[in-house]
Amino acid sequence: MNSAIGRRAFLTGSAGGVLVTSAEVAAHAEQAGTEQAPTRRAAASDRVTIGLIGAGVRGRDHHLRFLSANPRAEVVAICDVDRGHADFAGQIAARAYKKKPLIFGDFRRVLERKDIDAVVIATPDHWHSIMAIQAMEAGKDVYCEKPMTLFIAEGRRMVSVARQYGTVFQVGSQQRSDWRFRHAVELVRNNRIGRLKRITTHLGNPGTTSGAFIHPGTWEPVETPPDGLDFDMWLGPAPFHDYSPNRCHFEFRYNLDHSGGRITDWGAHHNDIAQWALGMDESGPVKIDGKGGFNKAGPYDYANYLDVHYQYANGVELVCENERGNGVRFEGSDGWIFVSRLLLEASSPEVLTEPSAVNTKIYDEKNRNEEIPGTDEHHNNWLDCIKTRGRCAADIEAGHRSACICHLGNISMRLGRPLEWNPEREEFAGDPVANVMRDKPFRAPWRL
Amino acid sequence: MPAINPEVPQWIDQMGDKEQVVAFFAYQSLLEQVLHSGAGQTEMQVTLAEALGGALTAVTKLNARNSVAGNAFLSAVASQTVNYVHPPRVRVSLARLLGYMPVEAAVPFLAKALEDLDARDMARCSLEANPSEKASDALIEALDSVGGSFRAGVVNSLAKRKGARVAAALRKAAEDPQPEVRLAVLEALADVAEASHDAILEKATRAASPAERGTAHIARARLAETLRASGDRRGAERIYKAILASGAEEPQKKAARLALNAG
Numbered sequence: 001m002n003s004a005i006g007r008r009a010f011l012t013g014s015a016g017g018v019l020v021t022s023a024e025v026a027a028h029a030e031q032a033g034t035e036q037a038p039t040r041r042a043a044a045s046d047r048v049t050i051g052l053i054g055a056g057v058r059g060r061d062h063h064l065r066f067l068s069a070n071p072r073a074e075v076v077a078i079c080d081v082d083r084g085h086a087d088f089a090g091q092i093a094a095r096a097y098k099k100k101p102l103i104f105g106d107f108r109r110v111l112e113r114k115d116i117d118a119v120v121i122a123t124p125d126h127w128h129s130i131m132a133i134q135a136m137e138a139g140k141d142v143y144c145e146k147p148m149t150l151f152i153a154e155g156r157r158m159v160s161v162a163r164q165y166g167t168v169f170q171v172g173s174q175q176r177s178d179w180r181f182r183h184a185v186e187l188v189r190n191n192r193i194g195r196l197k198r199i200t201t202h203l204g205n206p207g208t209t210s211g212a213f214i215h216p217g218t219w220e221p222v223e224t225p226p227d228g229l230d231f232d233m234w235l236g237p238a239p240f241h242d243y244s245p246n247r248c249h250f251e252f253r254y255n256l257d258h259s260g261g262r263i264t265d266w267g268a269h270h271n272d273i274a275q276w277a278l279g280m281d282e283s284g285p286v287k288i289d290g291k292g293g294f295n296k297a298g299p300y301d302y303a304n305y306l307d308v309h310y311q312y313a314n315g316v317e318l319v320c321e322n323e324r325g326n327g328v329r330f331e332g333s334d335g336w337i338f339v340s341r342l343l344l345e346a347s348s349p350e351v352l353t354e355p356s357a358v359n360t361k362i363y364d365e366k367n368r369n370e371e372i373p374g375t376d377e378h379h380n381n382w383l384d385c386i387k388t389r390g391r392c393a394a395d396i397e398a399g400h401r402s403a404c405i406c407h408l409g410n411i412s413m414r415l416g417r418p419l420e421w422n423p424e425r426e427e428f429a430g431d432p433v434a435n436v437m438r439d440k441p442f443r444a445p446w447r448l
Numbered sequence: 449m450p451a452i453n454p455e456v457p458q459w460i461d462q463m464g465d466k467e468q469v470v471a472f473f474a475y476q477s478l479l480e481q482v483l484h485s486g487a488g489q490t491e492m493q494v495t496l497a498e499a500l501g502g503a504l505t506a507v508t509k510l511n512a513r514n515s516v517a518g519n520a521f522l523s524a525v526a527s528q529t530v531n532y533v534h535p536p537r538v539r540v541s542l543a544r545l546l547g548y549m550p551v552e553a554a555v556p557f558l559a560k561a562l563e564d565l566d567a568r569d570m571a572r573c574s575l576e577a578n579p580s581e582k583a584s585d586a587l588i589e590a591l592d593s594v595g596g597s598f599r600a601g602v603v604n605s606l607a608k609r610k611g612a613r614v615a616a617a618l619r620k621a622a623e624d625p626q627p628e629v630r631l632a633v634l635e636a637l638a639d640v641a642e643a644s645h646d647a648i649l650e651k652a653t654r655a656a657s658p659a660e661r662g663t664a665h666i667a668r669a670r671l672a673e674t675l676r677a678s679g680d681r682r683g684a685e686r687i688y689k690a691i692l693a694s695g696a697e698e699p700q701k702k703a704a705r706l707a708l709n710a711g
Contacts, residue, residue, distance in 0.1 A: 136699075137666050137669075137699060137700075138697075138699060139697070139698060139699030139702065160673065160677070164669070164673050164703050164706070164707070165699060165702065165703050165706075166702065166703070166706050219468050219469055222468075239544070239570070239573075240540075240569075294476070296472075296473050296476040296477065297469055297472070297473060298468070298469060298472035298473070298476070299468070299469075299472065301472075301476065414483055415483050415484070415486065415487070416480075416483070416484055417484075417487050431486065431487060432486065432550040432579065433483060433486030433487070433548060433549075433550060434486075435550075436547070436548060436550050436577050436579075437548070439577065439608070441547070441572075441573035441574075441576040441577060441604075441605065441608075442573075442604065443569060443573070443601075444569055444572070444597065444598065444600055444601025444604060445597060445600045445601060445604070445628055445632070446604075447604040447607065447632065447635060
């Protein structure tokens with residue numbers, strides 16, 4: 001028997017364009033002003049001043065939308081290599097704050113500002129490490145979108161810098177601030193389904209129960225970059241490519257020079273929950289066996305199909321796949337739990353409802369947010385920690401390790417062979433090619 | 449020597465095809481060969497590296513077209529012009545593929561490609577990834593032979609490598625006339641667990657250029673952390689105390705206070 005609670009639709013980001021009408025700006029500004037409905041802004045001296053780096057769909061429709069409605073923060077600067085994106089977001093912020101934010105095309109100009117306390121990084125993945133490290137070295141606290149990294153080696157460097165500078169670092173794994181996932185993780189960690197045996201992370205389309213996510217893309221001719229887009233800066237440390245629209249903006253996710261495909265997109269969320277439930281925020285699996293289906297006709301080079309099996313030292317198996325819906329399923333000796341952004345269900349109602357002696361407290365029923373990403377819990381957690389100087393719900397080490405799970409899967413799939421991983425040393429055993437793939441040299445002059 | 453897939457030469461040519469899908473398929477096919485040859489098949493990797501490297505550096509013979517009748521100067525210039533067999537796009541892809549081959553056999557080809565204006569940055573990246581000592585040698589040698597901002601990239605690559613000769617080459621480059629090279633060197637020196645590098649970094653905190661001064665302060669904090677991580681706590685402590693007494697920005701002073709308070 002299944003027991004399901006909390007079925008709510010979640011909001012999806014709207015597509016954005018460069019050509020902006022005043023009606024579009026008004027619509028976004030209205031949305032920003034009504035979400036969370038702040039009754040009163042904190043005094044200016046108490047507000048966290050924020051620079052938004054990356055003002056595409058995610059930066060604008062998620063971060064700016066929620067932060068501009070949050071009385072504890074003020075987005076004072078917006079930066080994007082696409083002037084159209086920056087200006088559009090700037091107009092929305094101007095409506096929300098009744099004053100114009102600073103607009104930049106180069107993130108380093110944001111970091112130079114001493115009147116900015118913190119930055120949100122919502123750029124393509126190939127930029128995350130450089131921007132985050134430079135921000136931390138400039139004394140800024142950081143909210144960095146997931147996946148935190150594009151490859152394994154840069155994550156360790158980021159963690160080291162964060163600890164050195166005492167940075168409050170939130171990774172955009174916002175499921176850690178969602179009650180369903182928090183509740184599920186707490187139940188698993190308190191053995192409510194007995195001894196944990198297997199976790200399956202399903203990376204298919206949300207709201208479906210079958211069918212792999214496949215997006216092979218279509219070939220587009222090479223073009224001159226559009227006016228207002230600094231494409232060389234968009235590429236930054238990534239290998240040089242001629243411009244075509246299906247490399248830029250949201251489509252970056254399907255090009256392995258800029259992201260990791262489905263496994264680092266949804267996988268960064270669900271594998272993060274798996275790691276959390278396993279208590280492996282500072283460790284990882286010891287064996288990886290990935291099977292991936294790559295489309296050799298391009299243009300996208302990520303794994304369309306994926307089926308990756310991870311083995312942890314404690315015997316638990318993690319299976320990551322994209323053909324059977326979307327969510328995380330925990331299987332134990334006495335039952336199972338399935339959790340997604342839509343629902344939380346279990347093998348019997350008692351698993352979810354009966355009180356038990358709690359050893360690990362994660363979920364607070366009194367503070368239950370109802371939908372994700374329709375609430376601002378993850379931003380609020382970050383703002384709380386900036387005040388207390390505590391560690392965030394999705395701290396940088398956890399973000400690094402969760403991203404590693406995804407990268408390990410990608411490496412095994414691309415190599416077409418099983419791998420042995422030492423999570424302490426963060427290196428593969430007996431496979432020099434796999435070890436080379438932990439790192440990725442940057443295009444000059446960029447460096448970590 | 450093991451035989452490589454007979455389609456390899458054809459795929460190399462096809463990477464230059466004007467049809468994007470053909471070029472992409474060829475690159476992916478070669479990448480598959482490279483990656484799948486990596487598990488305990490060193491001989492296969494060597495053979496494949498030689499095939500790819502040979503194509504990367506292949507030049508056509510100088511011929512009559514390279515001489516300009518009646519003009520000795522132009523003939524001399526033309527005779528030194530290198531005519532690569534493969535177009536730039538193919539050479540860049542070949543240099544990239546060699547970066548997935550951590551065998552010494554790849555190094556001579558990549559070192560040669562550092563002279564190739566189109567493929568040199570990718571060749572530099574692939575040398576960075578190659579664990580052979582000879583890759584370090586090639587990068588050190590390039591510091592004296594390549595120009596301008598490309599040298600900053602070479603410094604970045606050397607920063608990822610270890611060894612006394614690498615550190616010595618980086619120290620030498622600290623006096624480079626190019627500002628962007630000096631900036632790269634400051635950060636590279638901070639990644640080497642060598643306390644004496646602080647003298648170079650401290651000197652740079654008094655440079656005329658604000659960018660150089662700022663980078664030097666950040667690099668000092670980075671060097672302190674490198675030393676601490678390597679077990680040289682006293683060396684780290686010395687630098688952190690010096691940072692507190694210097695004109696460093698507040699974030700570096702905060703990092704110093706955190707480290708000193710942590711003990």
